[in-house]
Amino acid sequence: MPKDLMVEIKDHFRERLNKYTRKAFKMLPNLEKPRILDIGCGSGVPTIELAKLCDGEIIGIDINQSLLDKLNLKIEEEGFSNRVKTMKCSLLEIDFPDESFDIIWAEGSIWIIGFEKGLREWRRLLKPNGFLVVHDEIKTVSNKLKKIPSYGYKLIDYFSLPEDAWWTEYYRPLEIRIKELYMKYKNNPEALRILRKYQNEIDMVKRNPNEHSSAFFIMQKS
Numbered sequence: 587m588p589k590d591l592m593v594e595i596k597d598h599f600r601e602r603l604n605k606y607t608r609k610a611f612k613m614l615p616n617l618e619k620p621r622i623l624d625i626g627c628g629s630g631v632p633t634i635e636l637a638k639l640c641d642g643e644i645i646g647i648d649i650n651q652s653l654l655d656k657l658n659l660k661i662e663e664e665g666f667s668n669r670v671k672t673m674k675c676s677l678l679e680i681d682f683p684d685e686s687f688d689i690i691w692a693e694g695s696i697w698i699i700g701f702e703k704g705l706r707e708w709r710r711l712l713k714p715n716g717f718l719v720v721h722d723e724i725k726t727v728s729n730k731l732k733k734i735p736s737y738g739y740k741l742i743d744y745f746s747l748p749e750d751a752w753w754t755e756y757y758r759p760l761e762i763r764i765k766e767l768y769m770k771y772k773n774n775p776e777a778l779r780i781l782r783k784y785q786n787e788i789d790m791v792k793r794n795p796n797e798h799s800s801a802f803f804i805m806q807k808s
């Protein structure tokens with residue numbers, strides 16, 4: 587099985603959720619050439635979407651260099667090399683100067699530091715009145731909404747994805763593709779081991795469907 591096949595397949599289905607990235611971005615006012623930090627960008631499905639949505643400069647950070655390498659290829663293919671860059675860096679140790687960014691974008695990554703700590707630590711990176719957009723699990727949403735002002739942000743808007751969005755748009759088609767690959771690689775133990783790992787992840791989602799509901803929080807530094 588080609589080395590990056592699963593990342594490519596996952597990205598392909600992940601792109602189906604870009605409509606929510608677009609919806610969140612459109613809740614921001616028009617900014618001219620915004621400077622954006624995409625935290626935990628991974629292989630950059632949302633990063634590339636952001637580059638299509640605006641004429642800004644984007645820096646994607648992640649600790650996984652092989653995912654950043656995938657994103658670097660996409661940046662080149664899409665012709666964004668002059669304004670989209672990646673950097674291997676932990677979101678726990680971001681050391682850009684204060685007030686570096688107009689927008690911080692974080693899809694699927696704030697849980698690593700914790701919602702409250704992320705809000706607290708990332709605030710200094712935003713220019714005055716800058717925006718923080720977070721896509722996070724919906725768990726404890728009312729608590730999160732309540733906490734936002736105490737960390738120095740105004741809530742601009744918030745929306746949850748349809749409850750079954752992750753299942754119907756991402757995990758179900760991924761599972762169908764994995765089943766096809768099981769057949770194709772049935773005599774390849776290494777491929778089967780990798781496929782089993784992804785299938786286990788899907789089985790976990792099936793067992794706890796509610797844990798995979800998510801929401802966007804669109805905030806402004808106050």
Ligand SMILES: C[S@@+](CC[C@H](N)C(=O)[O-])C[C@H]1O[C@@H](n2cnc3c(N)ncnc32)[C@H](O)[C@@H]1O
Pocket residue numbers: 600625626627628629630631632647648649650653675676677678692693694695698
């Ligand atoms: C769920 S993925 C989200 C990827 C992308 N933002 C998206 O929505 O498709 C979480 C990402 O966080 C990255 N990550 C995990 N720990 C990290 C850390 N300490 N610092 C930076 N990135 C981290 C992972 O490598 C992974 O790419």
